[in-house]
Amino acid sequence: MKIGVPKEIKNNENRVGMTPAGVSELIKHGHTVYVQHTAGEGSGFPDEMYKAVGAEILPTIEDVYKSAEMIVKVKEPIAPEYPLIRKGQLVFTYFHFASDRELTEAMIKSGAVCLAYETVQTPDRRLPLLVPMSEVAGRMASLNGAYYLQKTKGGKGKLMGGVPGVKPAKVLVLGGGVVGEAAAREAAGMGADVTITDISLPRLRQLDLETPKNVRTLYSSEHNIRMELPTVDIIIGSVLIPGAKTPYLITKDMLKDMEPGTVLVDVAIDQGGCFETSHPTTHSEPTYVIDGIVHYAVANIPGAVPNTSTTALTNATLRYAVALADKGWKQACKDDPALYKGLNVVAGKVTFKGVADAWGLKYEPIEL
DSSP states (O other), rough: OOEEEEOOOOOOOOOOOOOHHHHHHHHHHHHEEEEEEEEETGGOOOHHHHHHHOOOSSSSSSHHHHHOOOEEEOOOGGGGGGGGTTTTOEEEOOOOOGGOOHHHHHHHHHHHHEEEEOOOTTSSSSOTTTTHHHHHHHHHHEEEEEEEETTGGOOOOOTOOOOBBOOEEEEEOOOOOOHHHHHHHHHHHOEEEEEEEEEHHHHHHHHHHHSOTTEEEOOOOHHHHHHHHTTOOOEEEOOOTTTSOOOOOOOOGGGGGGGGOOEEEGGGGGGGBTTTTEEEOOOSSSSSEEEEEEEEEBBTTTSSSHHHHHHHHHHHHHHHHHHHHHHOOHHHHHHHHHEEEEEEETTTTTTOHHHHHHHHBBBOOOOO
């Protein structure tokens, strides 16, 4: 199969779809890999590293899309890429369709096969291609929350861990999944007073046993969340419903219950966000303020640490990419129920229910 790795063109997105090590593995399986010129530079992988393992370097993004049967990338295609995607082409990436109607309609129109990292799900309900970036995003959420808690950045001017005689900052993490646990552990490691919420009592019990002593658990309800707001310093939103739009856990009217300078970090912004006042931001303009509350809603948080992120992502995606290339998408998805769940839009049809429900479109599950 001919596989293309284009350069990401989203704002400040320095990750790349595959490391040279991943490309090497695909070539060992007899496939041809086209990498766009400088695609890996932002992650610390220059063209020479790809050439050394046998990749062909193409000068433009148009060349990559034109040459490849399968596109492997990191972020969802954006408007300049829409016309480059053609009927029958397999695009393997994060899509997050439920938060972007324009993208959904463009991919339906393209006739391409859109296989989304974020909905690949194993029979035990794990999301293997979301986990590595969730771990990075969770840790980065606490680091960024701490940074914007500084007075010079619009925050309250508190140090996460405090100092002897001064209380630490209070961090509220909404959602006890991979992102939430990573965020809680990172904040706890900085010495913060952390509370993590979830609606699953078994999960709360597990977190209570396995997280540091300065992490407390709290059942997630509107009442319990509201009770925390007057004294919290950072709120990290990490709720996920795979493939579907995230519900709002912090509404606009709740902002009045927080002290000015409170920092909201919305890790769920890729799926629409779990704060009503959130809208996607970029690494070049990461924050904005509403009613005195600092909002950080960068849609590609792991892009700030691209070397770590790209390596972790390739570690997770490679086995699936190899299967897709070796067998073709139909057979690979037939053989692996996890990959089958990754099919979101196929040949103009919406094949994932969460996406169809988000935009009121017809749900047409594909049968292989």
